[in-house]
Amino acid sequence: MKKVMTLAAAGMIALSAPAFAGAYGDAVVEEEVVVVEEAGSSLGNTGLALLGLAVVAGIIAASDSSTDEAE
Numbered sequence: 001m002k003k004v005m006t007l008a009a010a011g012m013i014a015l016s017a018p019a020f021a022g023a024y025g026d027a028v029v030e031e032e033v034v035v036v037e038e039a040g041s042s043l044g045n046t047g048l049a050l051l052g053l054a055v056v057a058g059i060i061a062a063s064d065s066s067t068d069e070a071e
Helices: 002-016 042-070
Strands: none
Touching: none
C-alpha cells in the first residue's frame, strides 16, 4: 500500500509539473502601430502639372520665332 501511495504521489507531481513551468508574469501587450497618411489634394498635383505644361509651351513658343528670319 505504501508503494501505491508513493507511486500515486510521484505521478501527480510529474503530471502537475508542466502546469507550473515558468513564472507567472504580466502579459506583454504591445501598442498597435497606426499609420495615418495625409490626404493630398488633387488640385496641388494638377497645378504642378499645369505649371510644367506652361513652361514647356513657353520654351516652344520662344524657339519657334527664329524660323522667319532666314528669308
